[in-house]
Amino acid sequence: MATKTSREIIRDGLWTNNPALVQVLGLCPLLAVTSTVVNAVGLGLATTMVLMGSNLAVSLIRNFVSESVRLPAFVMIIASFVTCAELLMQAFTYELYQILGIFIPLIVTNCAILGRADAFASRNAPGPALLDGAMMGLGFLSVLIVLGGMRELFGQGTLFVDMNLLLGPMAADWVLRPFENYPNMLFMVLPPGAFIGLGLLIALKNRVDHHLAERQKVEEPMPVAPGNKRVRVTGNVS
Template identity: 50%
Template sequence: MSDEAVASAEAVSGPKSSTVIRDGLWDNNVVLGQMLGMCPVMAVTSSATNGLGMGLATMAVLIVSNALIASLRNWVSDTVRIPIFIALIAGLVTLVDICLNAWLHELYKVLGIYIALIVVNCAVLGRAEAFASRNTVALSALDGLMMGLGFTAALVVMGGIREVLGAGTLFANAHVLLGAHFAFLELKLLPESANTLFMILPPGGFLTLGMLIAGRRRIEAWRERVAAESAGCVPGAHAQ
């Protein structure tokens, strides 16, 4: 099937589930691919636990907001869709904020104002406008789940790297977020003498993010080279 035929089919039935999954987790990863939501990414990734909590909260908002907006897409006028999307997202974020304050108060105190800032996270509104308003409820919910998982994974990896190098621990205070049964996740990996305070300060966040983005681009370049070689299009071969 030609590329034009595939594009035409997707326009009618929406993108394939596999494409949605790959986009959310890797190709259009919110942090490493689109570089959106940088405020919470920089602020809460001083530990893997904080990154996990923020990622899960954002993922919940993404899933529900995408599903709601997809279900209402034929009822909302184009002239007022953005204000309505923002109002729906703001209401969902308020519910998440209240729930965290009620049941995970210690984590709520750590994440603080960054929970409320999910409302202005470009990734949430962007998925509502670019995807949920144009696709089915099921596909939009899947998109929210995958984008949320990709966002969460990036936050956890960033937080883990910074926490290990900066504090010598991994998933410190995990029991606060996940319950007492998950206390086994709390590891002490490095002695205090090996800690690098720089890594849990803001400059360490920028350094870690830059290294992860560079690593992702190296992987993409390698994948493109392997694909080209397997197709017999080795760079420079035509010049021989």
């Protein structure tokens, strides 16, 4: 397998192979907790931490684990990092941990994490594996934030409510209310709004990819048949 460059790893995680928009993995927590930005950021950071830690650990042991116990070993590594993330949230962001509830331990079952451990980390050196985990985590986090912001803005007419649960008292005044007397749109806060929002994001990404592909076709030079030469015409032709 050809080794990917750092640029390719970054592009894959953030756009080309985004775990939420392309692989369509981890949809259960993605759709369940993105009613506000703070919930999205909390879960996204925890998932990124687990992705980076598990990718690094799997890469370090890749030459010492036999095929027969490979997947159980990966699951145990992921579960260990999820437990660390859970304990850290209990210690420093307990109220947010209570809001996210079961979706923190359920990170263990996120197919994106096990998939990256098996498909990439177990076949690459620690450096690229750590970068892949970071970029996949940031790609997942970015979708969570955009979807959470969309649902919070159109559902409640606010942004960054309760950010102090994650960042402490300094974020207590971060609340934005772009609309005066906004009538809450309950549809966007409920699960159907999450499905509609994610569908719009996937459609937007596909539209951008199609536009970029069409532009690349236009910019590619026309092939020249063997033996033929392009003639550059200069001056006026009467």
